[in-house]
Amino acid sequence: MELYEAINRRRTIRDFEDRIIDMDIVKKILSAGLKAPTNNHLREWEFVIVNDKKERSKVLNLKDMTNPDECDKMLDGFGMTDTDQRGMYHIAMPKQFSMLYNSGCLILPFFKMREPLLKPTSLSSLNEFASIWLCIENILLAAAAEGIFGVTRIPMTEELEHIKKTVLHPDDYAMPCYIALGYPSNNAKIPVQKVINVEDRMHFNQW
Numbered sequence: 001m002e003l004y005e006a007i008n009r010r011r012t013i014r015d016f017e018d019r020i021i022d023m024d025i026v027k028k029i030l031s032a033g034l035k036a037p038t039n040n041h042l043r044e045w046e047f048v049i050v051n052d053k054k055e056r057s058k059v060l061n062l063k064d065m066t067n068p069d070e071c072d073k074m075l076d077g078f079g080m081t082d083t084d085q086r087g088m089y090h091i092a093m094p095k096q097f098s099m100l101y102n103s104g105c106l107i108l109p110f111f112k113m114r115e116p117l118l119k120p121t122s123l124s125s126l127n128e129f130a131s132i133w134l135c136i137e138n139i140l141l142a143a144a145a146e147g148i149f150g151v152t153r154i155p156m157t158e159e160l161e162h163i164k165k166t167v168l169h170p171d172d173y174a175m176p177c178y179i180a181l182g183y184p185s186n187n188a189k190i191p192v193q194k195v196i197n198v199e200d201r202m203h204f205n206q207w
C-alpha cells in the first residue's frame with residue numbers, strides 16, 4: 001500500500017475479529033516501529049507481546065465503562081461539548097478492556113527513561129517519551145498497510161503498577177500506552193473523524 005493511502009486508511013478500531021495476527025506480520029510491523037526517529041540514536045524500545053488470553057487476564061487490570069449515564073457524567077465533568085468528540089467517547093469507553101482483551105495482538109511497548117517521566121525539567125526531558133510515540137505511529141501506519149488496525153490506550157497509574165508486578169519490566173523502562181492490533185470485525189464502530197482543512201491551520205510569518 002502506498003504511504004498516503006496507509007495514512008488515510010488508518011483509523012482507530014476497537015472491535016476485532018477473533019483472529020491472531022501472524023507473528024511474521026507482527027515482526028514486520030514492529031520493525032517499521034524500530035525505524036522511527038529517536039532522540040539519542042539508540043532506539044531503546046522493547047515490546048512485550050501478550051497473546052495468551054489467560055496471560056492477558058493477568059496483565060489487564062481495568063474494566064469497560066458500560067453505563068452510558070456514567071460516561072455522560074464523566075464527559076460533562078471534562079466540560080466536553082463537541083458532539084463528535086462525545087460520540088467518540090461513547091464508542092470508546094465501553095470497550096477499554098474488551099478492545100485489549102479481544103485484539104489479535106496485544107503489544108506493551110516500553111522505552112528507556114532517563115529522567116522521571118512525570119517530573120520533566122525541560123522539553124528535552126521528554127525526548128524519550130516523544131520518540132516512542134513516533135515509533136508507535138510507525139507501528140499503526142505499518143499495520144494499516146497490512147489491513148490491520150487498532151487502538152492505543154493510556155494506562156491509569158494503578159494499571160501501570162499492576163503491569164510492573166505482572167510483566168516484571170526493569171525500573172528504568174516505562175510503558176506509554178497499550179497497543180491493541182487486529183482485523184476489524186464486520187460491525188466495528190468507527191466514530192466520525194474530524195476533518196480539518198489544512199489551510200485553516202496554516203500561518204505564515206505570524207499566527
Ligand SMILES: Cc1cc2nc3c(=O)[nH]c(=O)nc-3n(C[C@H](O)[C@H](O)[C@H](O)COP(=O)(O)O)c2cc1C
Nearest residue numbers: 010011012013014088092093096151152153154193
Ligand atoms: C495519545 C493518544 C492517546 C489515546 N488514548 C486512547 C485511550 O486511552 N483509549 C482509546 O480508546 N483510544 C485512545 N486513543 C485513540 C483516539 O481516541 C483516536 O486516535 C481518536 O479518536 C482519533 O480517531 P482516529 O484514530 O480513528 O483518527 C488515543 C490516541 C492517542 C494518539
